[in-house]
Amino acid sequence: MFTGIIETLGEVTALRHEGGNLHITVSSGIAGELKIDQSVAHNGVCLTVVALNENSHTVTAIEETLSKSSLGQLEVGSLINLERCMQLNGRLDGHIVQGHVDQTAQCTAVQEMDGSWLYTFSYDASKGNVTVEKGSITVNGVSLTVVDSQEDRFSVAIIPYTHEHTNFKTIKEGTVVNLEFDIIGKYVARLLGK
Incomplete structure (x- = not known):
């Protein structure tokens, strides 16, 4: 975990x-x-x-x-x-991440926002994974909050610290990244689909 x-x-x-x-x-x-x-x-x-x-x-x-x-x-x-892996006696600063990648996505846009960056990613929605605005998503292992959620794409805003201390600084249009969708959202989607 x-x-x-x-x-x-x-x-x-x-x-x-x-x-x-x-x-x-x-x-x-x-x-x-x-x-x-x-x-x-x-x-x-x-x-x-x-x-x-x-x-x-x-x-x-x-x-x-x-x-x-x-x-x-x-x-x-x-x-x-x-x-x-997280220690059970530590704080959960991000969100619950299993380390089990659901699928990949491709970066479709990187926009500088006067001190931050907005990254947009598209993914194959036919696999049944979903995002929700202000929900959690993991991109290349980084816990992030979804800014704009659509059926087959989403955006995330990156602060300077994250940009400098992760490989987000190397992501550009066309880069393929790993996605792990929120575990709670996956269970809810599965239950509603039954």
Whole structure:
């Protein structure tokens, strides 16, 4: 379980394919604090640490994960949002995030707003996921509030701190991102659909 509050940015230092799996090595300031078998969200995808070095860790994404996320598009040098799992005695500063990406979206617009940024994303609405205005959404692991909700797209406003300390600064028109829709909204939609 995560909160969507990004701890740090990591940099992809190596990618190795093995069958349908992708081993991803990430250099970061938290690598020295990680343990083998620990869960860490990578751009919103919960992955297990399988190897550690002094300044980096390695995780493995399987074919199912690669088909539902943008992790397969990573390149050496890509910046990746990292968050360790939440502690039960801590504050929930973001919202409840599982680290299970529902689908990807594409950035369709980035608008500077005199000190902040408005990002618009479009997604395949046929998968049944929905947003609501002022509801929660996770984009590349970042807990955000929906500004404008439509059937197949939404916008989010990004403050300077988030822009500087996450990989939002690298997102431009055409960039594919990971989405995790609000868990409460998913359950409500499922129940109403029955």
